[in-house]
Amino acid sequence: MSTSLFEDDEASVAAAQAGLGVLPSTLHDAVVDRVAGVVAEATLELPTETRWRSRGGRTGIHSRPMGYLLAELQHIARSHPGATW
Incomplete structure (x- = not known):
């Protein structure tokens, strides 16, 4: 599982050094x-090779599919102000 979720950036390094968080890379x-345990329990297999992955999410750079998801989430929230889920 390779993802930007576990990449350390300037803010996460500063937070970790100040004792206010952990480095994402240490959680990998x-x-x-x-996740492997849950997938195995579901009698599935994790992919062995990742063909593509998005990078830059921590700096505000998102993939096209993420843009569509964010737009849908914003539409729902704006259509139902004050709603809770």
Whole structure:
């Protein structure tokens, strides 16, 4: 599982150094182990090779599919102000 979720950036490094958070990179193995366990319990298999992945989400650069998802979420929230989920 390779994703920008586990990439350290300037803000996460500063937070970790100040004792206010952890480096995302230190969470990778624990998350992968947990996800692998859930996937195995569901009798599925994790892909062995990633063909593509998005990068830059922490700096505001998102993939086209993420843009569509964000637009849909904004539409729902604006259509139902004050709603809670």
